Amino acid sequence: MESLKELYRVGPGPSSSHTLAIQHACLYFIKQYPNIDEVVVDLFGSLSLTGKGHRTDKIIEETFRNANKTVEVRFQNDWNVKHPNTLVIKDVHSDTSLTIYSVGGGAIRVEGVEQVVNPYVYPHHSFADIVQFCNEKNLSLYEYVTYFEPEIDSFLSEILDQMLKTVEQGLHSEGMLPGLLNMQRVANDIYKKAEVALDSAEKKTLLLTAYAYACAEENADGKTVVTAPTLGSCGVIPAVMSYYYHVCKVDKKRLQEALAVGGIFGNLIKTNATISGAEGGCQAEIGAACAMAAAACSYIENLSFEQIGYAAEIGIEHHLGLTCDPVGGYVMIPCIERNGVAALRAMDAMLYAKHIGSIKPNKITFDMVVQTMKYTGKKLALELKETSLGGLALVMPIHHE
Numbered sequence: 001m002e003s004l005k006e007l008y009r010v011g012p013g014p015s016s017s018h019t020l021a022i023q024h025a026c027l028y029f030i031k032q033y034p035n036i037d038e039v040v041v042d043l044f045g046s047l048s049l050t051g052k053g054h055r056t057d058k059i060i061e062e063t064f065r066n067a068n069k070t071v072e073v074r075f076q077n078d079w080n081v082k083h084p085n086t087l088v089i090k091d092v093h094s095d096t097s098l099t100i101y102s103v104g105g106g107a108i109r110v111e112g113v114e115q116v117v118n119p120y121v122y123p124h125h126s127f128a129d130i131v132q133f134c135n136e137k138n139l140s141l142y143e144y145v146t147y148f149e150p151e152i153d154s155f156l157s158e159i160l161d162q163m164l165k166t167v168e169q170g171l172h173s174e175g176m177l178p179g180l181l182n183m184q185r186v187a188n189d190i191y192k193k194a195e196v197a198l199d200s201a202e203k204k205t206l207l208l209t210a211y212a213y214a215c216a217e218e219n220a221d222g223k224t225v226v227t228a229p230t231l232g233s234c235g236v237i238p239a240v241m242s243y244y245y246h247v248c249k250v251d252k253k254r255l256q257e258a259l260a261v262g263g264i265f266g267n268l269i270k271t272n273a274t275i276s277g278a279e280g281g282c283q284a285e286i287g288a289a290c291a292m293a294a295a296a297c298s299y300i301e302n303l304s305f306e307q308i309g310y311a312a313e314i315g316i317e318h319h320l321g322l323t324c325d326p327v328g329g330y331v332m333i334p335c336i337e338r339n340g341v342a343a344l345r346a347m348d349a350m351l352y353a354k355h356i357g358s359i360k361p362n363k364i365t366f367d368m369v370v371q372t373m374k375y376t377g378k379k380l381a382l383e384l385k386e387t388s389l390g391g392l393a394l395v396m397p398i399h400h401e
């Protein structure tokens with residue numbers, strides 16, 4: 001598995017695959033061909049169908065404009081490509097071109113270029129193998145991460161700080177989100193309701209929801225967020241981190257360790273299935289985020305390896321088959337609400353693992369459910385994998401000019 005630095009990335013919203021990775025792709029082209037000043041970018045597959053709502057054209061124009069280059073973006077409604085998120089950047093005046101795939105979580109692969117593929121720093125590919133290794137070496141799951149990435153703490157500290165900062169900024173922002181959906185920011189209003197809620201369970205639900213909305217609304221507004229593991233699902237982990245930090249007063253070091261543990265599960269999903277909505281539907285984004293958050297909460301609560309694996313398994317199992325059908329191609333409906341729901345579900349998954357996991361062993365393991373997610377993602381119809389051709393996007397059609 002790759003470094004956690006390839007999983008948690010800081011960048012502009014609203015989509016890791018449709019903005020963050022695309023920005024990297026454009027910068028990569030500019031670096032390779034600094035003397036090319038006029039390009040055409042063709043977007044294929046999901047990038048073409050949801051690129052308008054995801055602001056893909058905007059990030060391409062901005063990136064080339066900042067490098068003093070001119071660019072024309074073309075939406076090619078064509079699926080005859082190797083990957084559902086493909087873009088081709090071409091020089092207008094020669095045959096020079098690069099075909100680049102946005103493979104999920106902000107990562108890119110360049111056709112014919114091996115060096116962009118990052119080396120694996122973790123030798124294990126299943127949770128079962130990781131647990132066995134930890135037991136042999138007497139390591140906790142956090143120590144497992146530092147065993148292979150001894151320098152990771154400062155990185156995790158930056159990631160945690162950015163998550164908490166994004167939530168804070170989202171809580172203090174009001175007004176309308178960009179685009180044609182006329183969506184208002186509501187995190188601040190939810191937070192105010194949480195503050196005056198008398199019932200403690202209601203207060204907890206509203207607080208977690210406000211934190212998740214704050215982050216997801218910042219993302220929808222194109223602000224700086226962290227892929228966790230994607231930008232569409234960026235509010236789930238920061239919501240539980242904010243809750244443990246502000247309400248439970250858990251210190252930042254422990255939260256960083258929890259991020260590392262959640263990262264193991266994100267990495268396993270990324271390696272053995274996918275974290276791309278265009279490849280696997282929303283189970284691959286929100287399901288993955290919920291699993292990671294559930295594992296992180298379970299680590300904070302001092303649960304056993306088995307219980308942490310159980311919590312992560314629940315996070316995916318009950319999102320299996322979840323479709324990706326963003327209305328108008330915007331990362332707003334169902335995405336923002338879905339982040340709130342998944343944050344609550346992550347906390348519940350931890351509680352199930354804590355209590356039910358101590359009564360009976362779970363029969364479906366985390367590794368088994370990841371394989372099921374991969375299978376289910378393949379079976380999902382194209383209309384339900386970040387194309388905005390079906391589902392909610394169909395019942396609420398939005399016409400971009």
Ligand code: SF4
Pocket residue numbers: 232233277281282283285286323324325326331332334335338386
């Ligand atoms: S529906 Fe899920 S996978 Fe699709 S854009 Fe929204 S958060 Fe991402």
